[in-house]
């Protein structure tokens with residue numbers, strides 16, 4: 143394929159859009175410019191391939207396809223069947239999974255599908271069994287009452303939010319925290335690492351229906367074999383949410399005890415983070431949960447997005463190629479180079495380093511809150527996000543941490559030398575930023591001062607780092 147084909151495709155698409163609503167075409171073009179110019183260290187973002195992006199912009203979007211491959215509630219789904227079956231096959235092969243369900247629209251949706259599947263499989267309710275075998279009309283009001291109470295009274299044990307867990311792992315602001323009675327396991331205050339003995343103890347005391355592994359902001363490997371043993375010891379279903387690190391599993395950086403797929407009963411993920419696919423979600427599971435998982439739509443999901451499933455098939459095919467394993471290894475090499483560069487300059491990192499794609503800086507060492515640090519870095523052309531650190535004194539809004547990740551910059555081709563220079567830029571901004579004060583003289587958690595000339599200088603240096611590594615090099619919209 144000629145590189146020119148990518149330029150022509152995107153240019154033609156914008157021309158067609160521009161004829162209807164030029165402001166949308168302009169915004170799409172501006173988004174490319176912005177992404178090209180920013181040093182993107184958001185651990186959950188990436189850049190999907192042109193093939194993945196283009197697979198989404200077509201008439202698959204026009205199809206309703208409720209149901210599963212070969213068993214649709216709508217006619218004319220033969221081509222949707224093709225792409226959904228392909229995406230599922232690539233997912234099974236890539237991850238060595240018995241079953242893959244590729245309809246979830248996002249990671250949160252994938253978790254809802256998983257929660258429902260486990261509840262439906264595990265809750266010993268005669269009313270639920272009736273409902274499952276299409277005797278719904280025979281259910282009495284009392285059955286419904288019992289069913290709702292039984293479903294809503296189950297227990298979930300997951301990683302605590304401030305140790306890096308995710309909102310959907312049973313926390314109150316999310317529906318999972320309203321569906322489940324939740325308890326969480328944290329990390330050892332001294333090392334920042336998961337203490338598996340404490341997890342086992344919590345499991346023994348709490349007896350969860352579901353033990354959840356997985357995180358959004360934990361910079362280390364997780365031993366899924368041990369977590370599975372803990373789940374088995376209390377009869378819990380072991381679920382892993384690998385939304386952040388699916389690319390590292392796909393690229394065989396996480397193997398053996400650290401690969402969740404052979405150990406978990408059910409695994410959920412996003413497809414757009416380190417996996418580098420379209421914005422979406424996916425569920426992998428053992429055979430006994432497959433039927434329940436396949437009920438995801440319409441049980442908790444809206445109609446499938448066939449254009450996104452087509453893009454998932456493309457991205458998963460890409461992830462099965464040998465160069466994806468190189469990519470995954472470079473993500474981790476880059477994160478470690480970034481961590482080493484920061485440590486050498488005196489930064490404090492949660493757990494003292496990383497063995498995955500992300501680094502969590504405790505910015506209280508610089509006298510800043512996460513919010514001040516995030517904004518000062520943004521002023522300097524460096525895009526990160528603030529994040530709680532374990533036992534964070536500043537809460538979830540201001541926080542004391544900055545989470546940085548390497549999947550996106552690694553896609554652009556930056557390597558370990560550039561990561562060291564990135565560490566220098568970050569460290570310079572954070573040392574030169576000073577916390578501000580409120581009108582009454584008390585310390586502000588939001589205000590800060592950073593010399594504008596310095597911010598400009600760092601922005602130019604960030605741009606210089608990116609210049610040799612153009613984003614979507616084959617795409618020229620001018």
Ligand SMILES: *Cc1c(COP(=O)(O)O)cnc(C)c1O
Nearest residue numbers: 248249250308357358383385412
């Ligand atoms: C990002 C993330 C999600 C949510 O994914 P969305 O696609 O935004 O819904 C769920 N779980 C974990 C662990 C995540 O990191």
